[in-house]
Amino acid sequence: MSFDPRTGAAWETPPDSTPDEVDDTVAAAVAAADDLAGATPDERAGWLEAIADTIKDHKGELADKADEEVALGLPRLTGECGRAADAIRFYASVVREGGWLDAAIDHGPPDLRRVNVPLGPVAVFGASNFPFGFGVLGHDTATALATGCPVIAKAHPAHPRLSAALAGLAVRALDEAGAPAGSFGLVSGFAAGQRLVGHPGIRAVAFTGSQRGGLALWRQAAERDEAIPVFAEMGTVNAAVVTPNGTDKFDENGFVGSFTLGMGQFCTKPGLLIAPEGVAERVAAALENNPPHGWLLTEQIAESFTGGVRELEKAGARPIARTPASGTGWQAQPAILAVTPAELRRNPVLLEELFGPVALVVEYASRAELDEVIAMLPGSLATAVHGDEGDPDLPGLVGKLSRRCGRVVVNGWPTGVAMGWAQQHGGPWPATTSPAHSSVGAAAPRRFLRPVTFQGVPDAALPPAVRNSNPWHLPRRVDGVLEQ
Template sequence: MTDSTLEDVDRIARAAQLAFAVTVRTDDRTRAAWMRAAADALDADAATLVELAGRETALPEARLTGEVARTTAQLRLFASVVEEGSYLEAAIDHPNPSTTPPTPDLRRVLRPVGPVAVFAASNFPFAFSVAGGDTASALAVGCPVVVKAHPGHPETSRRAAEVMTAALASAGAPEGVFAMIEGFDAGLALVDHPAIKAVGFTGSVRGGRALFDRAAARPEPIPFYGELGSLNPVVVTPAADAARGAALAEGLAGSFQLGAGQFCTKPGVVLVPEASALEAALPQHLVPQPRLLTPSFADGFAAGSERVAGIEGVEIVATGAAGDGPATVVAATDAPTLVAHAEELLEEVFGPFTLLVRYRDEAERDAVIDRMPGNLTATVHREADDDVAELVARLEEIAGRVLFSGWPTGVAVAWAQQHGGPYPSATSPFTSVGATAVRRFQRPVAYQDAPADVLPPALHDDNPLGIPRRIDGRLLLP
C-alpha cells in the first residue's frame, strides 16, 4: 500500500475546490447523467471488482455481487432524487405588508456545501466505500468528493476509484470532481484541509470520535457525519416468545451471525423473558464463521468476548463450532446485572456475538432500555394483543429506526429509510442511507427581494424545473 503524501492531499483538495466552481453551477439532469454513467461503469466491471474484494476480504462471491448491485442502485437512486427536485426544499414567500413584521419577497433553497471528504468503511467494500452512499449523495448535489480508502481492501478501492474516475470524465464531469487518497496521516490532513467543507465517515466509535473532534477543532469547524457503533437492541415480549420463540431463535441467529456479525445493524443485545423458548433454541442455530475482515477485528472480538464473560453475573450459554474465523459466542445475564454493569456490557462487541438479557417484568425490561446508548435500530417482536405503545415510545428515544417482526440487518435503499440515530450510533440525526442523505451536504440560502436574473432556477416564479415547492406556506406539486 502506498500512502498519499501531504502534497498529494493538498493538490487533490485544491482540484476538488476548482471542480466545485463548476459543479455548483451544473444542473440536476447533468449531474444525474454523471451518476448513471458511474453506475453503468461499475456494473460493467463487477466481475473484476468482486474477484479483488473476495481475495482481500474473504467475503463470499454472492454477498459481494449483491453489494455491487446495491452500490450502483444507490448511484441511480440519487440521480432520481436530484431530478425529482424536492431535495432542494425550495420555498417562496411573496411580499406581505400585513404581517408583523412585514414580509419581504423571500426565496429559500438548499445549496451544496463544497468539497466533501469520505472515509470508506471496512465491512462493506463497495456500498459504504469508494463509490458508496456518502460519495453518491455528495456528488448528486454537486459536491466534489475525496475518498480516504480503507486499508482493509486497498486493491478493491483502487480499482473502484479508477472506474469511477474514468466514468465521470467520460460523462463530462470536471477534473477533480472525484479522487481517492490512502494512508492514516493523509486522512488527517484531508480533514484539516481548508478546501474540505464536510466529512462523511463509517467506522468505529473511537476512530470516528477522534475525527469528529478534529473537524470541530479546525479554525473553520466543519460538519462531521459519522456512523459509529450500535447495539441494535431487540425486545421479545413474553407472548411472542411463547408463541414462536423457536422461530425467533432461528431468525436471531441468522441476523447476528450474518457476515460474521460484522454489520453495523447486528442485533447485539436481545431482551427476552426469563426461561425463554428463544434462549433454549438458539444454540442449535450457531454455525462456523469465516475469518473476520481484519486482524484487528479478530483481536477486538476476542477481547470483547472475554471482557463480557469476565463480568460477575454473566454466563456464556452457547458457542459455535470452530471455522476459519472465531467461534460464535452467545452470552446471557439478567436485567439487574446489566443495569449494574451497563458501561461494560453495553460496549459493542463487533463480530459473531450477542448478549441475551433476561427480564422478569416490564419494569426490569424498561430499566435496561433506559440505560441504552443511542442506536441505529431497535426491534420489537410482539403478538397482536400486546400493548407496546409505551415500549415503542422508549425505543424511539434511543434509535433511528424501529422495526417490528423482522431483523435489523437489512437496510433498504429507499426514500423513507433512516440510517442514523442518537450518539454514539451517529454524530448527526441525518440518515446516511436513502434519499435524504443528501441533506448532509447542503446548506440553506435565502434570497430577499432578489431580481429574477440572479435567482437559482428552482426559485423562479414559473418553476422551470417543474419541481415541488412551498409557495406562501402551501406545498405545491408540479
C-alpha cells in the first residue's frame, strides 16, 4: 500500500516481486549487458533521449500520480518531472562527448591501450523526496544506462504507483528505440531489494536516501562472496556559516526559505547555522513571520521528525521558534533551536541530520569558537558561507569547509543542485560511501565504470574507443597528446 500524506488514505499498489521474478529480471539484465556495453555512444544517447521524450509527453499525468503519493504539490512536481527529463537529455550529451571513457594510447613498446568499461547490471534504490530526479528514472538510472550498464530499479515504498508508471514508460521507450530487452527492469518490495543486492548478477548498487538504509545496503554488498561497490548518497547535516563581517547583510529569510524548502526534506538542507551572537533571534522572527505549510512524505518520516526534535531538546538545544501544524495528515511543526558550542561538543547527537523543517543555530562569540565548531562538523554534501566579498575570513573558511564537503557555496544556499559539467553532488563519509564520486552532473556516469589496460592486443580485439581508427570519433590521449 501507499498513502496520501495529506489524509493518510491508502492506495492500492502493485504486488511485491517474488524471488523468481527478481531472478528473471536479473537474468534479463545479464543477458543484455554485452549488447549494451558494445552499443555506440550515439545509440546509448538515443535510448536516453527516448526516455526523456516519453517523460515529457506524460508530464501532467505523472505529476498527478506523484502528488497523490508524496503531496509535494503540482507546481513543484511538474517542474521536477521536466527537469528530470532535461537531466536525462543532458546525460545523452555527455555520452556523445566521450570524455568519460578516459581513452588513452601509448604506442610503446609495450603498446598499451587504457579505457573505461561498464561494470555490468546496476541495482538502483531511489529516494522518497525526489520521485522524478532521484526515483526509478533519476540520475542513477540515467548515468548507468549512459555507460552501458543495464539497470534494475527498486520501486520506492513512498511512491510505488509512480515507480510502476515510470518503469512502464521506460521499458516501452527503450524497446521502441531499439535497446536490448532487459536494459531496464523494476522490482518491488523490501525482500526483493535484499535479494537484488545479493544476486551474483548485480555488479554495483546506487542508493539515495537515509544513512541507515545506505549503510545496510553497503554492508550487505560488502559481505557477498564477491563484494560489489555501493554508491550511496546518504546526506548528513549541512552547515551554513556567517562571518562576523557578514552579520549585517545576512538574509535570515533566505535561510528560513532554504531549510524549510520542501518541508525540510532535501538532502542539501542547511540544518546547522553557525553565526555570531544575535543571529538566532533574527532567524526565529523570520520563521514566525513566514511559517511554511506542507506535509512530510511518510508517516515514518513524520514520527522520526517529532521524536528527533524531542531528542535535540533532551541533548541541550533550546527551542526559540516553532510554528503550529494545521490540517490533517503528516504535517510537522517547523522549528528553530539554539545551542552553544560547548553543548555541541558535549552532545554529538546534536550534529546528526534530522529530516524535516528544523534547523539548529550555533552562536559563537570568538574566532576560536567558530574554528572549534567547524572542526566538529561531519562530512557533508554541501556547506555555505555568508560574508562580504572582501571578507578576510572568507578564504580560510572556504578552505576549511571544502575539506569537509563536496560543494561550497558563498553567499547563497546549497538547497538547489544545478545540472552541469562542473557539478559535484557527493561528499566525505558519512555523507556518501564513495567520496570520490558524484551522483549528479557529467562526472556521475564514472561511478559505473572501471579502467582496463590492453597490452599488445591486436587492433580487431580492442574496444572501439582505443582502436587505431577511432571509429567512435571520441577524444583520447595518444602518446600523451590529446587527440580530438
